[in-house]
Amino acid sequence: MSAPRTASGIRILVVIAALIIIIAGLKAAAAIVVPFLLAVFVVILVAPWYFWMQRKGVPSALSLLVIVAALLALGIFGASFFTATVNSFVRNLPQYQTILTQQVSEATGWLEARGVEVPEDAFNQALDTQKLFAYARTIAGSVTILLSNGFVITLVAIFILLEAARLPGKIRNLPGMTDRRWDDFLGIVGNVRQYMAMKTVMSLLTAVLVGSMLWLLDVDYPILLAVLAFLLNFVPSIGSIIAAIPGILLALILQGLGDATICAIGYIIINVGVSNFLEPKYMGKGLGISPMIIIVSLFLWGWILGPVGMLLSVPLTMTIKVALESNPRTRSIAFLLSDGVPMQDEQQEKAGR
Structure with a gap:
């Protein structure tokens, strides 16, 4: 085997190992990563309003105060009202389960009275009420955890907003930040913001x-x-x-x-x-992502980050795809993730012809 092939094989193994370590780290730190990611996406959504108020002549401090007050009000309301509502729903689940079980028994009796032979426990096997309501309780618990973290997410988003005015300048002046990479960064933020807003x-x-x-x-x-x-x-x-x-x-x-x-x-x-x-x-x-990749990313991010990972699967995959497009070495991987539409460079070249 030639030296270039050996080096290429080692490079691939190193990349795969790095991906496995990153995925394992994200899964282990999901409790920390999830609120931070949610806060980042909240900031991406509200930042345009912050900068819009500044362009209209509103002082930076007042603009930030308005955004912070709105986020705090929304976070406190969500964490209190909806947590209480979810808890009330969970308390009523046994009553709902009893009624549904009775309805299943009545439906079975109605069919048998009309000469329709129903195998024993056929409805119970097809509609397992215990598993169904256990699943509902699990979903309610997940929603409760998400809402209880609402205040933490809001605080993290506020601190990110405090840096919002200076952050673009810091990123622009990072070592090795060329005009091309800066445009790629703006493209990632713009695509995610457009998708999340709509x-x-x-x-x-x-x-x-x-x-x-x-x-x-x-x-x-x-x-x-x-x-x-x-x-x-x-x-x-x-x-x-x-x-x-x-x-x-x-x-x-x-x-x-x-x-x-x-x-x-x-x-x-x-x-x-x-x-x-x-x-x-x-x-x-379309989103510029293959439908198969959307489904795969849905379950992958759900496995790594839990239910919130499923909510953020598309914007996270879009971010990775745009980042891969910006590097000539990884552009082929980005094309595999795409829906077959020509990527950014190809579109720009065609537009310039």
Whole structure:
């Protein structure tokens, strides 16, 4: 084997080993990394408002005070109101489980009375209420942990904002920061900001529509379920499906099969309308990432960082893809992550021709 091939093989092994160490470190430090990442994305969302107020002549101190006050109010409200609501929901889970088990037994009796032979425990095996409500309790616990960290996330975001005015200059003056790398950095921030801003708007619209539908159907906890729809709308492909299950089940338990059917149809109309019509129109035809990579990244980041990793899987993958595009040595890897659309350099070359 020639020396260049040996060196190339060693380099690949070193890169793989480094990736394994980084992934293991992120997984071990998830409790610290997750609030920091959430704070960074919060800052990416609110920073334009901060700089906009400065351009309008508002003093920097006052601009920061307005943003900090808004973040603190939102953090305190979320950590108190929604934590109490989630705890109330968890307390009512045994009652909901009892009602659903009774409904399953009544459905089995109704079918048997009409000559339909139902195998013993067929419904219980198909719809294991204990596992179902244990899963609901787990989700509620995850939401509680996320909301309880809201105040910490807000504080971290505030301290990042305190450096917001000086941070770009510091990064620009780092050793080895060329014009090309600076443009790549701005591209990463811009892409993530655009995606997060538009996805937040679409998720907020989904939450408002879901909450209004559940309120009209007189389903318990419409605000909590709307917040769940808002959060899970950031999870690609499966998020909207997971968010619909608790609402449909509560409608079935509290209102019966008719309203549960209406609720299911409403979820389908809302999610299909927002995801398939509004999002492509205002966010572009695609994210520049292969659909297969989106699914893989969803489970990978979920395994590394937990439920929050699934929420942030797309922006994190977008960041990695743009960073790989900026280096000629890793550009081929970025192309493998893409959806086949020509990358930045190729697009610029075509535009210049």
